[in-house]
Amino acid sequence: MRIQFNKIMAGLLFCLAFNLSQAQQKNDSEKCRYTKTPQGYLMVLREGDDVLEQIEKLAKEQNIPSANFTGIGFAQDATFGFYDFSQKKFHPKTFNKVEMGSITGSIAWSGEKPSIHMHGVATDDKFDAYGGHILGLKVGTGSMEIYITVNPEKLERKVEQPLNANVLQLPCLK
Template identity: 30%
Template sequence: MHYREVATAREFVVRLETGGDWREQVESLAAEEGMEAAWFTGLGAVQDAEVWFYDQDRKEYDAAVFDEPLEVAACVGNVSDLNGEPFAHTHAVLSRPSGQALAGHLDAGTVWAGELYVREFEESLVREHDETTDLDLWL
């Protein structure tokens, strides 16, 4: 296990722009505000979504594309540095009108409405390649 204590710096409430990409807007906020590390939660709705699922045996992501309106029942993630750029590691639980839930790593989603709470850390988080998982994980 790797852990360290972090101190928080700033906090933001964010309304995402309709028609923009959910994750890209989080990354844009981080770049504009100079955030090197943060934790966020959110909710709202998307017009479509691409959700990734990591196959632990193959060590590859599989994409599932949903070209339909979905509620963002829950969204959680963190911002860190990946190759010198802000990266928003984003997971979401999405729901259909029937109440069926879809969940996973939210790679992309066209925002219909989105609201976030973002808490910035004073310390940076940098992602580096982890041989065991074949993922870029923060230290």
């Protein structure tokens, strides 16, 4: 009888812990990721958020014509890419558990999809710095703040040859 009681109690405790975990995940997913400012938006991203994905989602949801952004915060993973012009591709390198001392970039469009161009500088616990084009960025312990300044004109990016690089297209002034 006592063994069965212990099994029931263990099952109830497991269910309670599981439900609390699910409720916490739901609360995290419902947290506000951005707010409107006079110049554009302020994003506050949390641990595990994919920064490029969140900026792209904001651009789609708010139909941002174009923008520039800056940011700071902690990164779980920061993948930088160095573009090899002879091979016409990025050589990626990932750094884990770094602080993003600087993030800068722009939002434009490539057809119906937002095109995010991001650079940054990351430092590790030895204060060594790494930087360049950011291919992937995931928020680490803490948060990441991104300040987005919206531009009124819609800008496009197109792949230009012979570089095979996605280049921002500017409208000609008259």
